[in-house]
Amino acid sequence: MVVFGAIDFAAAVARIGTFLGYRVTVCDARPVFATAKRFPDADEVVVDWPHRYLAGEAEAGRLDERTVVCVLTHDPKFDVPVLQAALDMPLAYVGAMGSRRTHDDRLARLREAGVGEDALARLASPIGLDLGARTPEETAVSIAAEIIAARWGGRGARLSETTGRIHS
Template sequence: MNEADAILAWLDGRRDFALAVVTKTWSSAPRPAGAMMAVAADGQVIGSLSGGCVESAVHELALEVLSTGRAASAHYGTSDAEAFAVGLACGGQIDVLVTPVLEPAAVSRLRIYLEAVSGSRAAALALELPGATEEDGAELDGPSRLLALDAEGRAHGDFAHERLTEHISTDARGMIADGATGILEYDETGRRLGSGTRVFVATSTPPPRLLIFGAIDYAAALAELGRFLGYRVTVCDARQVFTTAERFPAAHEVVVSWPHRYFAAEAAAGRIDASTVVAVLTHDLKFDVPVLLEVVRSAAGYVGALGSRRTHTQRTEALLESGASEEEIARIHGPIGLDLGARSPEATALSILAEVLAEKSQGTGASLSATTGAIHR
């Protein structure tokens, strides 16, 4: 059971608890803004905010919040004296909001957001922050106000002023579209250029897609690792005998179709974007060339093709003859993956997704011990 489902189970059981949410991070904080942890009155815990660095301190604060009924904020960072006490030994810093979840309205709004997270649907959760600044230990007079946007973009809940509620809802919709999470600031009547009223917005967005063309053993390994990393995985091949759900249990969907036809239909339907990863594993020109022509002219963020250097040279020549430009061909990572010395399907899958992650984060792919500067970009 994942974190969202576990907290939903507490909501279903009408269990009172405090919700702790990371609202801001600096440096090497191990979990991002929006990470959640729930603490019940008996001390039971769901989730993690820092991988173990500050959980004890947040646990103590959560129990205090449950007893007072007032939301509170806290800042956790590292210093030489406290790095292994209350702080982040990794060198990062985080701000945390802790609010009691006791009232039916709060339960309902939190449920809307968590059900969207559990179902990989778009949604947002806005939480009122105490204090007009980044003040450690600030409190509200009661629980944090909550506003949820469901998968259809409808707002559930309200803040103290109608314009404030309207502006939070509008801005949160934009943050869903951008896949953003962060703090918004208004004045007490909701004016965006004002200050004094701070709201944290966490968003849930659909997972990125991994489209694998070629129903081979490498595809099964790539599908499994891709799903583990949070991708929605599709395996597609025109050969029905090989393209079965039994052969690819980790895939969310297995499609029997000519790859170029399937991809063109997905692109036309608006289901291909910059987060889409495409791996062409057939290394057969009659499959590779038509689908690669479609992919390199699409919005897909990453495209790679399996095969030897000789195979890729032949593929490049065929693409040029079919009308692809040099710039379009340059988008293809071929041979696919990082140089990890991979031979097995599993190791090859790792090399492919390592390259995808490096591209996405603009990482070098070099050993961290041989680099300098920030680890997290």
């Protein structure tokens, strides 16, 4: 799991990523925010531009179809280049945080950057499932639930409102 954006929500996402068994890296270009002290649950905290770090990891062969990417940067100068790169890679999950208005703006910017509709369809944005989350921890559960659903083909529906086998 690679988390871009050293914000409060990233600490909760790193914690739940570790709980789910991922090796978690938090990356941000701002050294004042990207510190091991702020992200004690991350396996690694990296100070670098997100798109540059992601490209380097891909070139080194450290990303694959099991890798999940969570973009929490909230800033087009960071999130557009990293999403452009991530959506061109065979990753398990690519999600980006933001409001619906931010999402619409982000899609327009990605289209302007040449990202095709098939790649954009892979983007989970706004990130997470609709759980009514408010806090960073609740939001992290929402994001984790979406990652699990994507991994195993779940729909995110309440089991009490479904029929048939629980596990296929």
